[in-house]
Amino acid sequence: MEKNSYVSITLAATTLENLGVLKDLAEFWKIPYNIHPGSEQVRFLVSSGIPSEDQNTQKSPTIIIPSGNEECRKICRQHGLQLEEKEENVRLPIAPETFTSLKTRVREFQGAQLTPVLATDRITILNKLKGTESYLLSLDIVGEYTNRIREGLEDPVSARFRLVSLLPIPYSVIPEALRNWSLRRAYSTAGENEENGPIECLRTIFLASIVLASKRPIPRIAFWRQGKRFVMTVTHDVESKKGLEQGTESLLEVEKKLDIRSTWNLPSERYPISDESLHRLAVAGDIGAHDTRHDGRLVLDSFDDMVNRVVQCKEKLESSGDTIVVGFRSPLLQHSTKLLAAIRKAGYEFDSSIPSWEALSPTSLKPHGIGTVFPLEVDGMVEIPVSLPQDHQLLRIQTLSPSEAVEQLLSLSRWIRGIGGVCVVLVHPDYEFGNREHQLEYTRLLGEFRKDPECDIMTLKGVADWWRKRRSTFVDISNGSARIRSLGNNLDLGGLDLEIVVGYASSGFETTRIKTSMGDDLRLGLENVTGGQ
Known part of the structure; x- marks a missing residue:
């Protein structure tokens, strides 16, 4: 890989639904990626499921996200690994003194052939298979993301609420003190939230794995306008x-x-x-x-x-x-x-x-x-x-x-x-x-x-x-530089900033800002990188 080049990331999956989730994760961070590399050599592959030979003809470095028990067992058989399944509260930093967490099922690979790459104090999240360029995730972040978003979009109506709604009067006619009393009773039995930004935790695992496994800086479009x-x-x-x-x-x-x-x-x-x-x-x-x-x-x-x-x-x-x-x-x-x-x-x-x-x-x-x-x-x-x-x-x-x-x-x-x-x-x-x-x-x-x-x-x-404006842009990487481009010809790129993720450690993502001149030229080269969070 060239010294002053950004990594070219290709997304692959065994189903279109899973590929869509990988795209959502990449689009959230606004990192450069493709799903049809064509004649260009695949330099880094992120795959939901074990990739086929056609998806990785160049034997590029690959993060494998196992999508089920059978795939995990297949990997264990191929590489002589053991598998331990357990419920864990996964806690990871995303920024200094700021952590995300989720409670989920972890399929932790174990064996002498593995080198830990990303771990908490309790579990290893990402391992590298020694002697290969393959990395194994212990969490199915794709399936977990799909289920949590699907469940989050639905708030099922309780039998009690449905019964009240059948009354010939709107709920607001019921005295507020009585309504609040009823809700306080229900609140007193509700369990405490053991998670802190579970979707953010899955997004953190996705990007941190790419940063650590690729060992290359990853350009991305900042979340908010003008550096906020x-x-x-x-x-x-x-x-x-x-x-x-x-x-x-x-x-x-x-x-x-x-x-x-x-x-x-x-x-x-x-x-x-x-x-x-x-x-x-x-x-x-x-x-x-x-x-x-x-x-x-x-x-x-x-x-x-x-x-x-x-x-x-x-x-x-x-x-x-x-x-x-x-x-x-x-x-x-x-x-x-x-x-x-x-x-x-x-x-x-x-x-x-x-x-x-x-x-x-x-x-x-x-x-x-x-x-x-x-x-x-x-x-x-x-x-x-x-x-x-x-x-x-x-x-x-x-x-x-x-x-x-x-x-x-x-x-x-x-x-x-x-x-x-x-x-x-x-x-x-x-x-x-x-x-x-x-x-x-x-x-x-x-x-x-x-x-x-x-x-x-x-x-x-x-x-x-x-x-929506940010959603309509992407990072174009070529000739060792990165540039913000728009999907439409008339989109004003004003206010959009590029950042480079240069590492991931105990304080979360290490992000470097780029000094650029004012104007429409948003092309950024690695030679322009300056220090700073």
């Missing part, structure tokens, strides 16, 4: 007329002082919304849809009825002519693949209804989440997970004071900052933070983000637009 480390976005679900007329005023006073634009999600038919109120919020940020009646029954509707409801909500909010509504948030953070398909069909560009992790889902009455604090694309639509606990759960279910709630939100946000994700703040103007007596605490919460020079503050629409 992470993003914060403020969102409000306005659930009552009182919240609209009083709570929004208090929240807006704080946000205007801090120069923060937020996203206001409104139910179109639960209470009267004047054109004046709509205009006031549209000027201060973006308007999002929050169903029509907010009665909790949306997720139980037929597909056609779902589409009709979310279309009706969009059209009603847009009827004043003041705003275009392109984002949706479901009441009670309800979600399913069917509902996401209905939202997409109704013409929305993004959704923000799935929690990264919620200690208690009001719908399933169980802990639930999708396990990532980054946006993801679901069948062509951007999903922005609600990455921080919503104020209702902190204040009304966990019965924290506003000050205690702020402390918990800031503590969790520091972890998200460490991995470079999106801090999605969900504050209802209907609850404590919408009262003027708690303005100082709300100011303290938002002020921590505003004064952080590495934080980029956007609306949900801004996050979705940026993620």
Whole structure:
């Protein structure tokens, strides 16, 4: 391999579904890859399943991700290895003092022919077969990723919720104190979350394995614009007329002082919304849809009825002519693949209804989440997970004071900052933070983000637009250099930064920034590498 060249990564799999997952992992990091190397020599292969001779004719260095017990046993027979299967809590650093973890089944290869390459204090995750250029992963990160995303997109309706939904009155008629009491009882029996960003952990294993096995720097496109480390976005679900007329005023006073634009999600038919109120919020940020009646029954509707409801909500909010509504948030953070398909069909560009992790889902009455604090694309639509606990759960279910709630939100946000994700703040103007007596605490919460020079503050629409822009780019490597290119001819590449991952160690990824001149030329050569995190 040439001294000043980047590694050429080829992805391969035994099924198209698994190949799609590998592409998703590579696209998340925005590293250069191909799936059809053609006449170009394959320099590094990442394969879900044992690669065929046709997939690796050049006998290139290869990471093998076994996709089942039979493949693991076949590898053991071929190389005289042993296999130990066990449940483990895998914990890996992604950045200094920032760890990801997941609890999963590990198939750990053992034998004198193996050299550990990536390991925790309990298990070896990646081994090299001595005398070969083959590397074996002990986790099926492809299958695990597939299952977790699939489960995260679905929040099954509990029998109790389904029974309540059959009542001839909306759930909101039930006294709030009784509803909160019921949720607190369910919350008290919910188990603690033993994982910390499980999807991020799988993504870390993917990139760390490539970095360590290839022994080459890996160029990638940074997550956020203009070198920012992470993003914060403020969102409000306005659930009552009182919240609209009083709570929004208090929240807006704080946000205007801090120069923060937020996203206001409104139910179109639960209470009267004047054109004046709509205009006031549209000027201060973006308007999002929050169903029509907010009665909790949306997720139980037929597909056609779902589409009709979310279309009706969009059209009603847009009827004043003041705003275009392109984002949706479901009441009670309800979600399913069917509902996401209905939202997409109704013409929305993004959704923000799935929690990264919620200690208690009001719908399933169980802990639930999708396990990532980054946006993801679901069948062509951007999903922005609600990455921080919503104020209702902190204040009304966990019965924290506003000050205690702020402390918990800031503590969790520091972890998200460490991995470079999106801090999605969900504050209802209907609850404590919408009262003027708690303005100082709300100011303290938002002020921590505003004064952080590495934080980029956007609306949900801004996050979705940026993620689509980044999604439409790729890293082109040639002649020992890397360049950001776009899939379309007219895409503005402004704000996009290239980074080089030069290593992985106990402090996570070691990333080097490149000094470049201002302008359109984003070509970066290894000779330009300078030190720095």
